[in-house]
Amino acid sequence: MSRTLIEKLGEGLPSGAILTDPDITASYAHDMASFCAAGTPAVVALPRTVEQVQHVMRTATALRVPVVPQGARTGLSGAANAGDGCVVLSLTKMDRILEINPVDRIAVVEPGVVNATLSRAVAEHGLYYPPDPSSWETCTIGGNIGTASGGLCCVKYGVTAEYVLGLDVVLADGRLLTTGRRTAKGVAGYDLTRLFVGSEGSLGVVVKATLALKPEPRQQLVLAAEFASTAAACDAVCEIMRGGHVPSLLELMDRTTVRAVNELAHMGLPETTEALLLAAFDTPEPAADLAAVGALCEAAGATQVVPAEDAAESELLLQARRLSLTALEAVKGTTMIDDVCVNRSRLGEFIEGVARIAQDLGLSIGVVAHAGDGNTHPTVCFDAADEDEAKRARESFERIMALGLELGGTITGEHGVGLLKKDWLAKEAGPVSLELQQGIKAVFDPLGILNPGKVF
Amino acid sequence: MSRTLIEKLGEGLPSGAILTDPDITASYAHDMASFCAAGTPAVVALPRTVEQVQHVMRTATALRVPVVPQGARTGLSGAANAGDGCVVLSLTKMDRILEINPVDRIAVVEPGVVNATLSRAVAEHGLYYPPDPSSWETCTIGGNIGTASGGLCCVKYGVTAEYVLGLDVVLADGRLLTTGRRTAKGVAGYDLTRLFVGSEGSLGVVVKATLALKPEPRQQLVLAAEFASTAAACDAVCEIMRGGHVPSLLELMDRTTVRAVNELAHMGLPETTEALLLAAFDTPEPAADLAAVGALCEAAGATQVVPAEDAAESELLLQARRLSLTALEAVKGTTMIDDVCVNRSRLGEFIEGVARIAQDLGLSIGVVAHAGDGNTHPTVCFDAADEDEAKRARESFERIMALGLELGGTITGEHGVGLLKKDWLAKEAGPVSLELQQGIKAVFDPLGILNPGKVF
Structure with missing residues (x-):
């Protein structure tokens, strides 16, 4: 199985984009959560293009192999932990900033761009990308979107969800979905963009994001x-x-x-x-x-x-x-x-x-x-x-x-559910919400190959 | 059919909450959109409690009757237009402000609260509810949520979606769903709250909303x-x-x-x-x-x-x-x-x-x-x-x-799709997105009784 998987992946990925050495792949098994089990990945894929991500997902669908999308593995809930025999799909090599537009106050980025890299790049244009998780020097925008990250500045500037205008997403079956917009406002149809924010790689693989920016604030x-x-x-x-x-x-x-x-x-x-x-x-x-x-x-x-x-x-x-x-x-x-x-x-x-x-x-x-x-x-x-x-x-x-x-609070303000809080999500959300969330999951990922066992 | 419907509705609603006089019900047939057809409703229900809304939806599910949720009918896309033989479910009588909390900067309201009423009430506490559609003196918060309304202040303060923290929603089958939170941050599970914002009554009936507030700004x-x-x-x-x-x-x-x-x-x-x-x-x-x-x-x-x-x-x-x-x-x-x-x-x-x-x-x-x-x-x-x-x-x-x-824009910045822009939504979103949106619709409303024929 693993042999077929790696061969098939190789049909659409350059050899350097496929890691199979167990010593190396093991280093992709964990994020930074405590108390969360991780399995042994069959392979780590490091695509550089949307087409390569689509190839990974088509292969995984054909072979019914689970895929765990991953950023910098700085998460704290086990959402990026590998399962046994899975494909770890690391988006870290898709790290280009595609556009920074000071008039429209948007940036268009690939998911592997590091938060700090983006922050510094937009600052050169007098702009500001607020979400600032503690791991901002290493964590990626794709990971931030998957986790719906927060940070220190949220009290004034809000969280990641408020800065994601539109997404390109590769679905479980390899099709490409475009959500949202690049305009300041827009209400055409259901808000699929926000549905992906915080979905921990369980609904699709974000391959491009259009982000809202603010003018750079004064020194605090x-x-x-x-x-x-x-x-x-x-x-x-x-x-x-x-x-x-x-x-x-x-x-x-x-x-x-x-x-x-x-x-x-x-x-x-x-x-x-x-x-x-x-x-x-x-x-x-x-x-x-x-x-x-x-x-x-x-x-x-x-x-x-x-x-x-x-x-x-x-x-x-x-x-x-x-x-x-x-x-x-x-x-x-x-x-x-x-x-x-x-x-x-x-x-x-x-x-x-x-x-x-x-x-x-x-x-x-x-x-x-x-x-x-x-x-x-x-x-x-x-x-x-x-x-x-x-x-x-x-x-x-x-x-x-x-x-x-x-006390009427929530089990997670900004770290997500992952593996760590699955039981507690069930308690917080209740059975009706959980049933609907699982229904949505089945719409996007009918075979259940995307980050299985996470969220719920 | 219509007789049975009205009898069954009467089992859970006071008589004053059921309007059947055709001259009166006809006045509930239209919102303010041009070029949008409207049918003749069988009955208009004006519930005052969550239980009454649940009764309406249970009845509609039992009899497979379409339900059109409605606010003040100030919408501009036909999303609130009646269909022939439908129940118009007007939320205008559920108009209580349940809580205004200046420390947590939230308000909890029923859907029928008029935007201006809420704005004035929170101003008395030094607070500000920004979304300000032109119809703010008459439109309701429930309608604003259904439409994902904007307004003049959005350029600085954002749109309705950014102010909705949590919802109570009666589902098509009458079950009560609670989404989101009343805390400033929260990322537990999929963002069902944002999914309802802008869904034009096609996924459920909002019966309570927890809204974020800002401090009252200075005079502009x-x-x-x-x-x-x-x-x-x-x-x-x-x-x-x-x-x-x-x-x-x-x-x-x-x-x-x-x-x-x-x-x-x-x-x-x-x-x-x-x-x-x-x-x-x-x-x-x-x-x-x-x-x-x-x-x-x-x-x-x-x-x-x-x-x-x-x-x-x-x-x-x-x-x-x-x-x-x-x-x-x-x-x-x-x-x-x-x-x-x-x-x-x-x-x-x-x-x-x-x-x-x-x-x-x-x-x-x-x-x-x-x-x-x-x-x-x-x-x-x-x-x-x-x-x-x-x-x-x-x-x-x-x-x-x-x-x-x-020009890379969207067909609707703040008015919604309703009936008016269904064909154009298909063009803007494309077939993959549309298929997923329809899949979500089927999860929430498998019988298709909630505002059928709207959005797509």
Whole structure:
């Protein structure tokens, strides 16, 4: 079977585009999720053209072989993990920026373009592609579309879904579908474009995307505020948003995270801090906005408020946030990063609930949050070699999911479902929604060969 | 059949919620589209609760009777037109605002809430619901969702789709589906919410919507610029957008429209004007933005630039735009409003093409456009009693659609497909997309009873 598969793939792909060495293909088996099984791919295909992708899908359809579309494998839900005997379809070699248009404020790109590459290229035209997942230096636009990625700027600029205008997609049977538009507006027919965003490669393979761009914003100015309780910090978040402010970033780090950052980088953040809030504004008068938001923080009980006076100081204040995940990883060697989003009015309750779960299970769980969006990343620090601790880490995941739903939130704000959260998607969406989603899946992929076992 | 239908509906609806008098039901047969046939409904149902909507759909499923969901019938594509023997399901009595939350910046509403009612209610909390179709004083949120409505503010604030976070939907068989979320972010499963937006009642009946809100913007300041050619006005539009400006409104009126407005309201707009451009800014320093944009207009050849100095002057300048459609209607008694959206870089070509079509066919066609979005409303003025002119009006519609597609645009920027543009949707989307869309329709409505004959 595998022999036939590789021969048939070779009929439409150059030999360099087919990897079969098990040592190499094994390196394509996993994304960055914890607790997710991965199988052994039969082959990794690295097409460079739409026609080559179509050939892969036609071959897979003919042979009934599963295909796992893949970007940079920076995902955190196992959505890009290989299954046994599958074709890993890596889109990383289709990495051309085809167009940047400053009048129409669009970019047309292939799926393998790295987020940072696009961001820098459009900046040269005075333009801005906002979605900025933490992995932006390595993750691809195709992966961002598959996952419906978010990032730090979403609180002002929204998520990937809001920037995808149109797609070219190779379907399971190899046919080419064009969705959406390249105009600013358009409502012709069902919104297939948005259906693909976040579908984790289960409905088709994105081979081209038309993206909306914004004008490049001004340099943002950052304020840091320390709080003696997470409740007070979360109150400040609520008051900032109630006050009609539009920060370009509003991030929260809890005590565990602050201490981990101190440990790693000796930044000298006060060890008494229970929560550190970072707010940024890229408005015409950011200093005035920082002053207003600083006053709200003080009213909410901030013990210290530090507004940056320039870009360099702002960058320094953001350093702590940027180091958070690395710092938490250093605590015990392994982390399990979660992604619950609650309403910002419930953020305090959620973070306190996570602290209780950590205490109950004797775990260290740091919480970093895109606080302005209520999107939290409880990050469980554990020693993967310690079986008992790993088991408790897994247990904490379940409890954190349950807590998120209990508070009216969602199990995933920006990381997706993949393998990790399939059971929880069923709980969040309910049977009616699940039946319809599976019905849609069957319309696009009747043989079930596209990323089987993911999402649901 | 009709007797059984009405009896069965009566088992779950109060008598006042069922209208059968043909004189009354006939008034529910049409939306505001031209050239679209409408049948005679068997009955109009006016439910007030989700359970009553479920009862209507269960009854319709049991009896295999088509159901046409309806809002305020201000649509312009015939999507809400009745078919013979159908149940018109008017959601206008489900008109409660259930929640307005300034911290989470969301509103939860029933579908029959009028757009203006919601806009005013949220403004009392310092909040803003941007989508503002021209019919905003009468159209409903449910209708806006069904149509994926736009409006004048889209150039800065986007369209309805970007404000719908989650929905409760009664399915064709009466089951209740909940989609989406009430959190700022969320990517759990396929995006069914966006699938419903713009689906024109063909996939289910929206009975509740969770909407995202923005903080109320500052008062906008308006600039008017006159041009001696539409090409120059469109150049100005391109330069404004290339320059990184973010107007809260950027509208264009062509000569035919300007003259019609003069005729109606004696506003004294110069008859030599070939195009009038209106730009607005709700930024912290709108006067500075108007000055910059005014200079760009002059560089592009504006013959006169008039920046407003305050809100009252701004309102005066907008009057001409607000009167446009009424004024064009007055020209010949009947109008056919079109809705092609092209890239703003092709706007000049499109408007010139429409002028050629008007000349070829001996018609008067005024163009008003949400120029910043490239979304145009060529408005054909004709005498419906003049058979030959009506025929030429219909012919101009076909040519305008073809021109839009030829320039890489879409057949509908914000009005939808309905009955009017079914043939053109097939041309724009192509057979692969259409097959998939019909497959999705069959998943949600296997019996085909929801708004049959619309969209495709």
